[in-house]
Amino acid sequence: MTSVSTDQIAATDADDAPLLETKKLSRHFRVGRGLSKQLLHAVDDxxxxxxxxxxxxxxGESGSGKSTIARLLAxxxxxxxxxIYYQGRPMSSMGSRRDQLSYRGDVPMVFQDPFSSLNPAFRVSHGVLRSLKLHRRDLNRAQRLEEAERVIEAVGLSPAGDIMNRYPYELSGGQRQRIGFAQALAHKPKLILADEPVSMLDVSIRIGLLNLMAELRRSEGVSFLYITHDIASARYVADRxxxxxxxxxxxxGPAESVLANPKHPYTDLLLGAVPDPRAPLTAAVEGDTGEPPKVIDPTPGCRFRWRCPLVVDKCHQVTPVLSRLGEDHDAACHVAEPDPGFPVS
Structure with a gap:
């Protein structure tokens, strides 16, 4: 009989586990002054x-907690x-500096503002080479330079040598954001946290960054958590x-399923905010003027109930939980209806 080592079992479990998973992840912030015990529930369960x-x-809208999740994962x-579990291992067990450095190399972040995420005092090469020196210690100086040129080419900037010798002020916003992706790619990551990476760019060049994410997923084998308030771009690039x-x-749920058949009234609201170029100019614009509340010491109940057109008494008393209502499609809503013929437990 062939024996199986503990290390082999652990490796198999890690391969079968999601790349990254959270369970009941919450982050609360103390608000107020002095002895105040009020808590802002930025992320809950x-x-x-x-x-x-x-x-x-x-x-989701600004203030919904998206960036807080990104910072928790980072x-x-x-x-x-x-x-938080990374490849099946709880993040709380990564106490050593070596473990933390390894995780941050595997899960880097691309920030929203391409104009402040690069140091204006250094050439473009500085940030990329610094990432390589910190996270790819197996490479010598010549190999780091070669890899820096490769990742810059991989994000669509060429000739790489010319780009590396420029200062950030010599680049456009779109080029700067591509350098942000190059710096993340230099880590040889498995997951990139992209926090609103196109929101500060001209509409005409956003599509290029979204295509870049799809291309890097294919060519580099990297996953993305794409944080956005733009439903249209999420539909364009996301699997889920x-x-x-x-x-x-x-x-x-699957992006197409959620947007073609939304179950939650808040998703309907977000879809209603997307401009329709086919609508007549005389069409009335209907919208919701509210915004996500600052959830300080929340009471039970649906947090969308104050804006929801479908609210019922239960919404004020019981916090809904995510329930399966279709094929891989979940919603947290007391009045949401399952797909026809879909069994609900």
């Missing part, structure tokens, strides 16, 4: 998974409660879509 070579979009914030409101995930 969030369960999400990201698979290998998958693009997952996390969408290790900038510590969870108030819950756990999660909708977030006031610290809760309120709907999730």
């Amino acid at each position: 969030v369960n999400l998974t990201i698979g290998r070579q998958e693009i997952v979009a996390l969408a 290790g900038v914030y510590r969870p108030t409660s819950g756990e 879509l999660m909708i977030m409101y006031a610290g809760h995930i309120v709907e999730s």
Whole structure:
């Protein structure tokens, strides 16, 4: 009989596990002055998974908690409660500097503002080579230079040698954001956290960055968590879509399924905010003037109830949880209806 080592079993379990997973992830912030004990519930009981070579979009309005999740996953914030698992291993067990450096190399972040994420005092080469020196210690100086040129070419900037010798002020916003992706790619990552990476760019060049994410997923084998308030771009690039409101995930599933057949009224609201170029100029614009609340010491109940056109008494008393209502399609809503013929437990 062939024996199987503990290390082999652990490796098999890691391969079978999602690339990254959270369970009941929460982050609360103390608000007020002095002895105040009020807590802002920025993220509450969030369960999400990201698979290998998958693009997952996390969408919602400003203030919904999206960027807080990104910072939790990046290790900038510590969870108030819950756990993050990376390749099956709890993040709380990564206590050594070596473990933390390895994780941050595997899960880097691309920031929203391409104009402040690069140091204006250094040439473009500085940030890329610094990432390589910190996270790819197996490479010598010549290999680091070669790899820097490769990742810059990989993000669509050429000739790489010319780009590396420029200062950030000599680049356009789109080029700067591509350098941000190059710096992340230099880590040889498995998952890139992209926090609103196209929101500050001209509409005409956003599509190029979205195409770049899809290309890097294919060519580099990297996954993405794409954080956005733009439903249209999420539909364009994402495999799966999660909708977030006031610290809760309120709907999730395959992107096309969620957007073609939304189950939660908040998803309907987001879709209603997308301009329709086919609508007549005289058509009335209907919208919601509210915004996600600052969830301070929340009471039970649906956090969308104050804006919801379908609210019922139960919405004020019981916090809904994500329930399966279709093929891989979940929603947290008391009045949401399952797909026809779909069994509901």
